[in-house]
Amino acid sequence: MNTTSFLFGLFKSQLFVRLPYPTSDFSGQIVIITGSNTGLGLEAARHIVRLGAARVILAVRTISKGETAARDILQTTYAKKNIIEVWPLDLSNYESVKAFGARVQALDRLDAFIQNAGILTSHYTSAEDNEAHITVNVISAVLAGLLALPKLKETSRKFGVKARLAFVGSDLHYIAKFKEAETSGSLLDALSRKEGVNMGDRYSVSKLLLIYTVRELAARSPIDADSNVVIDCLTPGACKSDIFRDEQGWFAAVIQSVMISLVARTTEVGSRALVHGVKPDIEDGAHGAFLMDCKIASNGPNVDSPRGRALQKRWIQEFLMKLETISPGVTKVLL
Numbered sequence: 567m568n569t570t571s572f573l574f575g576l577f578k579s580q581l582f583v584r585l586p587y588p589t590s591d592f593s594g595q596i597v598i599i600t601g602s603n604t605g606l607g608l609e610a611a612r613h614i615v616r617l618g619a620a621r622v623i624l625a626v627r628t629i630s631k632g633e634t635a636a637r638d639i640l641q642t643t644y645a646k647k648n649i650i651e652v653w654p655l656d657l658s659n660y661e662s663v664k665a666f667g668a669r670v671q672a673l674d675r676l677d678a679f680i681q682n683a684g685i686l687t688s689h690y691t692s693a694e695d696n697e698a699h700i701t702v703n704v705i706s707a708v709l710a711g712l713l714a715l716p717k718l719k720e721t722s723r724k725f726g727v728k729a730r731l732a733f734v735g736s737d738l739h740y741i742a743k744f745k746e747a748e749t750s751g752s753l754l755d756a757l758s759r760k761e762g763v764n765m766g767d768r769y770s771v772s773k774l775l776l777i778y779t780v781r782e783l784a785a786r787s788p789i790d791a792d793s794n795v796v797i798d799c800l801t802p803g804a805c806k807s808d809i810f811r812d813e814q815g816w817f818a819a820v821i822q823s824v825m826i827s828l829v830a831r832t833t834e835v836g837s838r839a840l841v842h843g844v845k846p847d848i849e850d851g852a853h854g855a856f857l858m859d860c861k862i863a864s865n866g867p868n869v870d871s872p873r874g875r876a877l878q879k880r881w882i883q884e885f886l887m888k889l890e891t892i893s894p895g896v897t898k899v900l901l
């Protein structure tokens with residue numbers, strides 16, 4: 567998609583679409599939201615507590631921040647104290663993700679999981695064995711989701727509900743250039759290289775890899791009697807949050823002060839898209855889909871083109887093997 571079409575779509579969505587206020591009933595349900603101490607995750611957690619969930623787990627990298635968020639949610643929703651739990655999860659550390667996954671397995675049920683935590687920065691930093699966007703926004707994000715999937719499937723069977731696994735992506739995947747894919751070797755190796763990296767494209771690439779992965783997870787985990795789990799990828803649109811916290815340069819200043827203040831949604835409004843992506847009555851058609859403005863949206867030419875389809879195939883072969891090296895057996899839940 568060219569930048570003009572992207573910007574036209576973005577402004578249309580931001581200026582003319584009103585995201586529906588969440589009203590679905592979450593009674594009796596257990597929901598996990600990662601990165602829920604602030605921003606979109608916090609507001610999604612607040613909605614889900616308000617909508618009657620039995621237990622909402624805030625999975626955060628700093629427990630004290632999670633506890634502050636929990637107090638804030640309790641004060642504004644008047645919910646009972648024991649409804650909210652705070653669990654540690656650091657997506658820049660695979661051991662932390664695996665420990666989180668083990669804890670998920672011990673739950674009685676898990677109805678919905680929102681993988682929301684993510685980063686955006688123009689500085690190259692490493693986390694585990696790759697560049698931080700790739701580790702946090704893609705590898706660990708998917709690892710956490712896959713570790714939760716068996717519990718979601720079990721819940722759907724045991725309690726006769728539709729379970730939901732949502733990944734927070736971004737419409738910026740529409741304009742990812744993904745030059746790293748022009749090499750013939752390993753994509754993960756190409757993405758880990760600091761030399762020649764285009765950090766201006768890296769966040770968009772991470773969200774493109776996420777949508778490739780969500781499509782594959784959905785295809786390899788079809789909705790049937792054994793597994794009534796909807797897996798989707800959604801965008802909240804441009805929102806005023808802490809996402810630019812690492813950005814102090816002129817580019818960030820322009821984006822934040824002009825673009826964001828003119829068209830951005832509040833995190834409360836953006837969070838409605840997160841809640842929509844895991845609402846108990848979400849349509850089966852959302853399985854494997856990209857959701858924008860709380861509707862199934864086009865995947866864009868980076869996905870629905872011969873190049874996109876070939877890249878998705880190439881990516882998933884390498885990525886599933888990578889996940890197996892980090893957590894042996896984790897992909898067994900897939901076909």
Ligand SMILES: NC(=O)c1ccc[n+]([C@@H]2O[C@H](COP(=O)([O-])OP(=O)(O)OC[C@H]3O[C@@H](n4cnc5c(N)ncnc54)[C@H](OP(=O)(O)O)[C@@H]3O)[C@@H](O)[C@H]2O)c1
Binds near residue numbers: 605
């Ligand atoms: N804001 C937008 O315009 C926009 C648009 C499209 C998509 N999104 C996506 O929406 C999601 C939430 O973003 P936001 O706008 O709410 O940003 P935010 O305010 O910066 O919140 C990001 C959350 O992710 C957590 N996080 C970051 N790195 C982590 C790690 N290594 N391990 C665990 N948690 C980590 C943060 O924790 P700390 O507070 O401890 O750092 C924070 O809770 C992200 O996936 C983002 O890509 C945002």
